[in-house]
Amino acid sequence: MKTIFEEHEAGRGTAYLPSRKVDLGAYLPAGEIREELPLPELSEVQAVRHFTGLSRRNYGVDNGFYPLGSCTMKYNPKINEDTARLAGFAQVHPYQPEATVQGALQLMWELQRDLGEITGMDAVSLQPAAGAHGELTGILIVRGYHESRGDAKRTQVIVPDSAHGTNPATAAMAGFEVVHVPSDERGGVDVEALRQLASEKTAALMLTNPNTLGVFDERIAEIAEIIHAAGGLLYYDGANLNAVLGHSRPGDMGFDIVHLNLHKTFSTPHGGGGPGAGPVGVKAHLKDFLPMPIVTMENGQFHLSYAAPHSIGQMRSFYGNFGVLVRAYTYIRALGGAGLREVADDAVLNANYVLSLIKDHFELPFDRIPKHEFVVAPPEDLVRQKGVKTLDIAKRLLDYDFHPPTVYFPLIVHEAMMIEPTETETKETLKAFADTLCQIVDEGRENPDYVKTAPHNTVVGRLDEARAVKQPRLLERLGG
Amino acid sequence: MRFTPHTEEDRREMLRQIGASSVEELFSDLPQSVRLDRSLKLPEGLSESEVARLLSDLAARDLDMGQYVSFLGAGAYDRYIPSAVGELLRRSEFYTAYTPYQPEISQGTLQAIFEFQSLIAALTGLDIAQASLYDGATAVAEAAMLAWGQTGRERIVVARSVDPQYRAVLRTYAHGRGLEVLELPLRDGRAGAEDIAGAAEGAACVIVQHPNFFGLLEDVDSLVKATHEKGALYIAVADPISLAVLRPPGAYGADVAVGEGQGLGIAASFGGPYLGFMAVRQEYLRRLPGRIVGETADKDGKRGYVLTFQTREQHIRREKATSNICTNQGLMALAATIYTTLLGPDGLRQAAALSVEGAHRLGDGIGKVQGAELAFSGPYAAEVALRSRASVGDVQGAMLKAGMLGPLDLERFYPELPGHMLLSVTEKRTSEEIGKLLDVLQGVEA
Missing domain, CATH: 3.90.1150.10 (Aspartate Aminotransferase, domain 1)
Known part of the structure; x- marks a missing residue:
């Protein structure tokens, strides 16, 4: 497909604004006025066809099954798209007086309260823009807490070797040294190793539970005890909350801080890479450290409160990705508490169902009851003798119109494939996917080259990633 | 409402296949002590028509910029946002997709980001742009972190005429890394080049917004000169619409340009989601935070786009990454790309x-x-x-x-x-x- 720069033809543009001539020289110093503006010109029809064409070269949840592990690619209800666009939400300026935005503030206040109930936390900030931004907020709260106690020796954040890359990156951004704790043979935190690592230097432990292997860390109470006894805080990465909604809450597991991914658990669309939202909840003793502002209620009136003495400050402009918050609020109101618990029930049921259908065809690094996702690897003979790897299976899935699972993560499993079906899929879809996976294993044994050169039915074949780095072409300019 | 399709019969069959007697059994590894032994205290679930009513009633409590x-x-x-922007953004192949990890079925998102990078580079007059950041404020903070990584210097200088929200976020981020933030005072509402000599001694960067928070034009040429004399990076904060008529950062010597892209076809939406952007000179490519899309080809030579220079990023580099950012503002970057193309x-x-x-x-x-x-x-x-x-x-x-x-x-x-x-x-x-x-x-x- 052509780019907008290749479609350019001077004079094709559409006038969307009044065409009145403005003499900029009357207002701005001559030397400041820009002369050249090398942007493409397309007619509206060209532009609409261009972007429609691009959309057809994309694959979303609405196109088909998307079992991308740790990403919770559930269906995004359409009502959410309508509510977020209501004029009273979308056409509201963040600096409007409080009295003119009571609806928006009430929505935020109720969402703070509801997310607190869902996670078992006492106070919630809706400000963070995404999961990693929530992590940074949480770890800065850790820093603020220890600093407020004059506890300067806590320089380390402990992160499991199965953690998302954002965890160690976040800890470093907040100025901490990252210490890795290994996993045990059952896929959980190696508690004995943790005991050795926990010390007066420990600022926090960052944990996902169920973890990235999809298994629930049964020794969570013991883990919390070790960290708390050492004087550290326990941070919950909410990427996998979908598995335990209504069953177990991070607050009840002993966590002090939690971030949520509204674009995972609470059905807001991922947008091809955002916007997300990463609210952060804390226990009462950390409430004063939350970023400002928080929405408060007094006599039925809602306010933006900046009165937090120990606040870590502000994490972004204004109050959060409000449009995303409206979608999540809509979802929570539609489902209610019972509906949310059913989400976890079926997310776990679906993962176990798919696993039961493929487990004889794949390697299982940990043979346990998974929660909402699980990790497998291709059979050894396929990898060793035929040279067919996880990447090849993923690419072959594209030919069958499935989005592949997350691959090569978590790092601790060789040739990992991490499968998260989510609760919104039918039994027939799950079965078809499982059958296809098994069929690809057979194909790999019979005709390995065909699988290794997949995909065969997509608009482009496997792309040369090395070339993208060696001969970088990161943008296009008008006229080439 | 529910979006779980199973019938009771489906569940029974699935459990039979799994070899479990109930869904509860699949949760049997959750220790009793951490289980929630009651229902969540949330309002009862509603039908779609009830939810629609509830939300429109809430929205009606706000005054909006259509009436006022x-x-x-x-x-x-x-x-003003052309109708085609909203229409195209609702193509669900775009908005229901994840980050483009599988390029063969994500060429739409990837090419759109490539075009976005190209437009931002053209607007700012700089060499390279990345895929997006959360908003203008975090873009400023990330730019300061880039300057710190580049120079190893622990002082960040920012003009007081920079948006106060941006300065607040900068302080939060800087505190994490243990960096000092120094403000250039207001001189008749603007930054003074004469203040840079002292403040920028040993500084990683000087951050100036132009036009500034008060809408005033800064004396960028002398500010850039004074900054570079101290060996610091000049970080320009720019409004993309103003860049259509004002000399761009690349032309006046900025090393990095960042800003808020909300003006490019994105609704005010009570403060978000918005769009942070960042463009830099070529030599800072490997210090950029977040996603970058590059052009390449498949084995038949067919042109395609991929996420590239990923060794900067958290999923590869972990604690040594340039930033922890993962999910960014992809759909907002698409909105800006469509808006800019139309206008x-x-x-x-x-x-x-x-x-x-x-x-x-x-x-x-x-x-x-x-x-x-x-x-x-x-x-x-x-x-x-x-x-x-x-x-x-x-x-x-x-x-x-x-x-x-x-x-x-x-x-x-x-x-x-x-x-x-x-x-x-x-x-x-x-x-x-x-x-x-x-x-x-x-x-x-x-």
């Missing part, structure tokens, strides 16, 4: 020019209002800072009564500017609306 004429700006603008160079220039013209019509009018005057003396673009005899609250009240929103109380962020306020003008504001605002100001001062 907005003179609020200061980082978020009420601009083209003439449309973008016209949006900027009409805004500047309207602001000056307002500014000139304020000069004639007894009791009110422009707060600063320098040239300005599309925001008007003024001080008045009447209190900011009275002005706000009178405007609201007349069906208008504004102004922003500047004292809230600048204790040194009591009685000062900021009005903003976009291409949507008509001469009649500006005239009416001047009448209101006249009335409240009288």
Whole structure:
């Protein structure tokens, strides 16, 4: 497909604004006025066809099954798209007086309260823009807490070797040294190793539970005890909350801080890479450290409160990705508490169902009851003798119109494939996917080259990633 | 409502296949002590028609910029968005997709980001742009981190005329890395090059917004010169619409340009989701935070796009990554790409020019209002800072009564500017609306 720069033809543009001539020289110093503006010109029809064409070269949840592990690619209800666009939400300026935005503030206040109930936390900030931004907020709260106690020796954040890359990156951004704790043979935190690592230097432990292997860390109470006894805080990465909604809450597991991914658990669309939202909840003793502002209620009136003495400050402009918050609020109101618990029930049921259908065809690094996702690897003979790897299976899935699972993560499993079906899929879809996976294993044994050169039915074949780095072409300019 | 399709019969069959007797059994590894032994205390679930009603009732409690004429700006603008932008953004192949990890089925998202990077590079006059950051404020903070990584220097200098929200976020991020933040004082509402010599000694960067938070043009040439004399990076904060008519950062010597892209076709939406952007000179490519898309080819030589230079990123580099950012503002970058493509160079220039013209019509009018005057003396673009005899609250009240929103109380962020306020003008504001605002100001001062 052509780019907008290749479609350019001077004079094709559409006038969307009044065409009145403005003499900029009357207002701005001559030397400041820009002369050249090398942007493409397309007619509206060209532009609409261009972007429609691009959309057809994309694959979303609405196109088909998307079992991308740790990403919770559930269906995004359409009502959410309508509510977020209501004029009273979308056409509201963040600096409007409080009295003119009571609806928006009430929505935020109720969402703070509801997310607190869902996670078992006492106070919630809706400000963070995404999961990693929530992590940074949480770890800065850790820093603020220890600093407020004059506890300067806590320089380390402990992160499991199965953690998302954002965890160690976040800890470093907040100025901490990252210490890795290994996993045990059952896929959980190696508690004995943790005991050795926990010390007066420990600022926090960052944990996902169920973890990235999809298994629930049964020794969570013991883990919390070790960290708390050492004087550290326990941070919950909410990427996998979908598995335990209504069953177990991070607050009840002993966590002090939690971030949520509204674009995972609470059905807001991922947008091809955002916007997300990463609210952060804390226990009462950390409430004063939350970023400002928080929405408060007094006599039925809602306010933006900046009165937090120990606040870590502000994490972004204004109050959060409000449009995303409206979608999540809509979802929570539609489902209610019972509906949310059913989400976890079926997310776990679906993962176990798919696993039961493929487990004889794949390697299982940990043979346990998974929660909402699980990790497998291709059979050894396929990898060793035929040279067919996880990447090849993923690419072959594209030919069958499935989005592949997350691959090569978590790092601790060789040739990992991490499968998260989510609760919104039918039994027939799950079965078809499982059958296809098994069929690809057979194909790999019979005709390995065909699988290794997949995909065969997509608009482009496997792309040369090395070339993208060696001969970088990161943008296009008008006229080439 | 529920979006779980299983019938009871489905569940039974699936459990039989799994070899479990109940769904509860699949949760049997959750220790009793951490289980929630009650229902979540949330309102009962609703039908779609009830949810729709609930949300429209809530939204109706807000005044919106469709009913009220907005003179609020200061980082978020009420601009005209062509219908085609909203229409295309609702293509669910775009909005229901994840980050483009599988390039063969994500060419739409990837090519759109490539085009976005190209447009941002063209607007800023710099060499390379990345895929997006959360918003203008975090883009400023990330730029400071880039400068720290590049120079190893632990002092960040920022002009006080930079958006107060951006400075607040910068302080939060800098505290994490243990960096010092120093502000250049206001000199008649602007940064002074003479202050840089002292402040920028051993600094990683100097951050200046142009036009600044008050809409004033900074003396960028002398600020850049003074910054580079100290070996610091010059970080320009720019509004993308203003870049259609003003000399771009690349042309006046900036090393990094960042900003808020909300003006490019994104609704004000009570503060988010917005769009941070960042463009840099070639030599800082490997220090960029977040995603970068590059062009390449498949084995048949067919052109395609991939996420590239990923060794900078958290999923590869972990604690050594340039940033922890993962999910960014992909769909907002798409909105900006569609908007900029539709408006083209003439449309973008016209949006900027009409805004500047309207602001000056307002500014000139304020000069004639007894009791009110422009707060600063320098040239300005599309925001008007003024001080008045009447209190900011009275002005706000009178405007609201007349069906208008504004102004922003500047004292809230600048204790040194009591009685000062900021009005903003976009291409949507008509001469009649500006005239009416001047009448209101006249009335409240009288």
